[in-house]
Amino acid sequence: MTRPRRQLPLLNSGTRHANRSNMTCRFRCGNACDHPAPNRSLNTYFGDLFASRRNVLRAGSVGAIAIGAGTAGLLATGNAAADPVSEPAGPAAPDPRHHSGKLTFEPVPPNTDDKVTVPSGYEHSVIIEWGTPIIEGAPEFDIDNQTAKAQRGQFGYNNDYLGVLPLGRGDHKALMVVNHEYTDEILMFREYPGGSEADPEQIKIAMAAHGLSVVEIRRDRETGQWRTIMDAKGRFSEYNRRIHLDTKFKFTGPATGDDLVKTKADPRGTTPIGTQNNCSGGLTPWGTVLSGEENFNQYFVGGDAAPDEAKPALKRYGFNLDVHHDEENRRFDRVQERFDLSKHPNEANRFGWIIEIDPHNPNSKPRKHTMLGRFKHEGANPIIAKNGKVVVYMGDDERFDYLYKFVSDEKYRKHDREHNLRLLERGTLYVAKLSFTSEDEIDGSGKLPSDGAFDGAGKWIKLAHNDESFVDGFTAAEVLVNTRLAADKVGATKMDRPEDVEPNRLTGKIYAALTNNSDRGKDGKPGADEANPRNKNKHGQIIEITENRGDNTSKEFNWTLPIVCGDPNDESTFFSGFDKSKVSPISCPDNVAFDSSGKNLWISTDGNALGSHDGLFAVPLTGEHKGWLRQFLSVPVGAETCGPFISEDNKTVFVSVQHPGEVDGATVDKPASVWPNGDYAKPAVVCAWRPDGKDVGR
Template sequence: MTVPPQTPSRTRPLLSLTPLTPAGAHGRSSRDPQTCLFRCGNACDHPEPNPTDNPHVQAAVTRAVGRRRLLQGAALGSGALVLGVTESAAADPSSAEKAVAGSAEAQRAALAGGDLGLADFRPVPPNRRDAVAVAAGFTSSVVMRWGDKVLPGAPEFDAYRQTAEAAMKQFGFNCDYVGLVPVEGRPNQALLVVNHEYTTAAYMFPADVYTDDEKRRIEMASHGMSVVLVRRGATPGSWKQVTPVNAAAQNRRIHTGTPFRVVGPAAGDDLLKTTADPSGTRVLGTLNNCAGGMTPWGTVLSGEENFNQYFEASGALDSRYTAQYARYGIRAAGSRNWKATDARFDLTAEPHEPHRFGWVVEVDPSDPTSTPRKHTMLGRFKHEGANVVLDKSGRAVAYMGDDEKGDYLYKFVSSGKFDGRGTRAARTNNLKLLTAGTLFVAKLTGDGDEDGVYDGTGEWIPLANERRSFVPGMSLAEVLVFTRLAADLVQPTKMDRPEDVEPNPVTGKVYAALTNNDGRGTAQAADEANPVTSSMVRSAPSAPLTPATGNRNGYVLEIAPDRSGHLARTFTWNLLLVCGDPAASETYFGGFDKEQVSPISCPDNLSFDSTGNLWVSTDGNALGGNDGIFRVPTEGPDRGKVQQFLSVPRGAEACGPLVIDEDRSLFVAVQHPGEITGATFEAPASTWPHTDDFPRPAVCVAYLDR
């Protein structure tokens, strides 16, 4: 492993770090302004791209709640977990942990035996530490950092001597999705597959060392994906990188210069043709790769998200695409000026180039010579990711979210069936499953009853299959290239930034992280005119969600397909979580006692363990503490019991997560540590993982401390 273990002697004192920006300093988002600028080009500073008056999820929620406020309330006693994050907790991070978690020795005894999903741990308290803090009895170590060698011949990372050529052989910046693909015949090895969503120039480059053109080229090479051979470490649950020389046949770096093949019904359409690619079937690179998922046939799907920010115009925009550009947030002024280095990012010169991004891409980690593909049948929008489950019929069903305020949930059902024989012919069949099928968008309706639950019904509205469009006035290619506009016409339900959408492998239910939508209203306290008494039901909110309360902390939506399974056109839904501080009246935790849960804000990536517990990572904690990863049972008496297992360093986002039950370990991608306004390379707000005087985004793994 190339990363030295973190030790106290290498940890920089917190007092030398740039102060945290106060919570809420960026009026349009809970994220720091720097994150908004570099990740999405300040999307929330512009009007929502969806201009329609299609129904909003908030209306469905409000109808579903009915007059529940008159029937139930919430009592919060002095023992409620409320977020009290102080600067003293940052200066003395161990004090709060000891108060909640007790001794590590006692925790180890409670954790002995069983899968991670069954482990009895005490939650990590909210904090602002510049560290990965894990539940007592666990530890963590870094597996891969930005700049670590991936391919043979890669130089040692040197922040003062970076080149684009070196970056193409090194681990990229801002890691997000984490997948672990088994290596056949080698049970102690696996292929670690990681997305590199975006770059943050302010924290990558020392002042006065690089030209603007050099910076842009290095950033382009630092986007994309990495495939890295890893092995189990000496301590059970730990993982280490296999040296690039010994992993030369497996390792891979995918970046903005990597050729991709366009597949599916829209491949070769005029809308995808450019000067460099008159065939409309070959694209260089992938951009802003956020979440992803593994397929049953062993490939990895990765979602291209905020691709719009990379494009801008040197002159006039093509008037043919005025409405289309606007719907995707594509403007004459971008946020990165990449057109100055690569003309294909100039909208005036290449008006079709942005149509070649915003897809789900598929990579085969087991075949490093294979050409990655962009799937047009899955639609084009700001994909958080795509997660595939096999229906009982054998068809592949992919669930997807369009991560924008006011956009939609989608589902794809394959025409073909999965072949599990393990032959070459079976693999050829399976690799075609996402190229033909039916694409749907979701519409939700509140049931209007007074049962004390945020719930209702829904339907999947078809948009297109591989043969034709179901949207009047739009061709098949137009539906797939301009999916947002096609969906607008069938009146689905606007959602609050639908991010990761994951099927539960144990129950078959589907969960969607609706991260937030602070633009709809402001967070506010409960109705103070309605006294809260101890005789009221502690697990239920005392006030219904309304446009006035907004959705600053996010929801987790639970979808139950009808009896026919994932092929069903109809479903029921409810809100498993209404996130926030348990002391806030509008919060809800699946019916669990609000005095016994961790505060949680802005759910983003989702994952499951073999028990069926949901694991939630957060992005942009609006409550003031660091982001983290939380375990949430979805069934039984502990349904909704949110427990924080891990928190990430100051200014970072928790990505992944990936639970490896047999190892009792959890992978997490620590994205943009120290991304806090005012910080620079020379004056960082974080130095995690404390191997240098500046932060390095990295993938780490948490495991039992033996």
């Protein structure tokens, strides 16, 4: 392809998210921290927001959308598609009888090494990296001869969430599903001028590198190492699949077919195209994968010329309304007009959802579930409540945004997959409102209240139940499409960037990573409260939610902060009262997971503000060592630790190493990191295990 003329310089922005580079802030979230937090409400209603709703909807449906080539020619077919598994396994329940959960590993010290570091006695290896072919017909990766067609059959860029589902009987075969959150074109191409000067093929390659990959993996029975597989004839697994920005989806739930999601290309409002900025996710009990669309706003242009009636909602979701063509933007509109809001404002409403894919059926159409609300989803994690209903917990990853949960109408039925696949289409969506026990003692310093805990109670406020809205002035569809505005109106509690929200399936308690919030307590911004106890919060905290009577469908809960992150020598940190001289420093918790004992919380970090690299940490939640947090793993220069995922047999830790080498000034030819192959940085998935076959953490 034609080489662009010049390298696009990075802008020097004023406010950085923790220890991220300018490059990461630009490509990851469109420099979100350099713009005012979208939640500027006083939790009051914008009275005229929907006054002219029908006019803007009609305006959003005019004009043609240029849709890309789709997935034809590279999708695998085979028996898996023709005869999908009737009841594939979901995640197994924690089993403390077989896995003690005792943590004895020697913690990895904070470091700045350009490698993955694991504790003594452990091995680790790369399972798959950007550009690895996974679909029949896809070529070997060649950084100098990339094409969009090739990338649609290769492992995508910047792997984030990963989930591992057992495949068949035994413990040596599995399907690994991986999100590809965003692209960094400066580190993907030897030259990338960006904006209006980028080669259209570069734009198409980047679009193809978004989405998800499904890859069959197998474990070596002798060594314990996981690898991607081919059959004896060198063919890829029939389950392997790429989902990207040209993949056809279908909407489910009450907003399906509403005027807010209709476009000229889809006048029925039922068939959105593509997924992007897929951050975290979760596994369902019926063996599918949920994935959250997060910073989708940064891919659109033309906000200045969007219809006036659409602008309040666009602004609340962080769309740029000040310029028409921001040259920092990837300019997807140059190859697909639908990304121009001046022509297709409703296209924005077709992103920001929880998607569900069935990795056991590679020909199945993925879905976007409108009943789970639209916002900047970090992910979604389900649990089966005591009464059999499915409850899904979610966070909106933005400064001063909210925690949500969904409760299904119907109950989970074991061995009835057809029924279970519809469980997320009908139910009730709630948002969290917290109350506090020691609010008069919170001064923004992080000082522990006199009762010895940051804690309180809370309520789940009902937003919508199927076609019924519980928010004055909103239809149910409006609640689901503009969920942030609905939650503003009912007075939800503004949190410090709620990211991954994970239920513990042993105890039913909920754990959410509140990553940080540099705006907390600034002039004109909300100050500290007991759940967000530090102003200008650089390091974040973990919140634990206990539903009333242990019932995950309850409308009331209690909460506490078991971990307030940072340097253990800092008085503002807290580790459940454990001796802080033994605790590893931790900053910016992002994703959380549990091992098979259900006793330990594993925490990955993003944007370490303490000067060392991001990592993976483990901490007991109960017993005499509760709060003894230790670092298990660290990642290379410029990278973020994503995942994590602990195998069901507790023998393997999986992590995604995202954006290695994403350091200001780095290029392919002048890399800041040479991990994993010694030439230039490539995102990759890593597994770590004990060669002696013992549980990880021991």
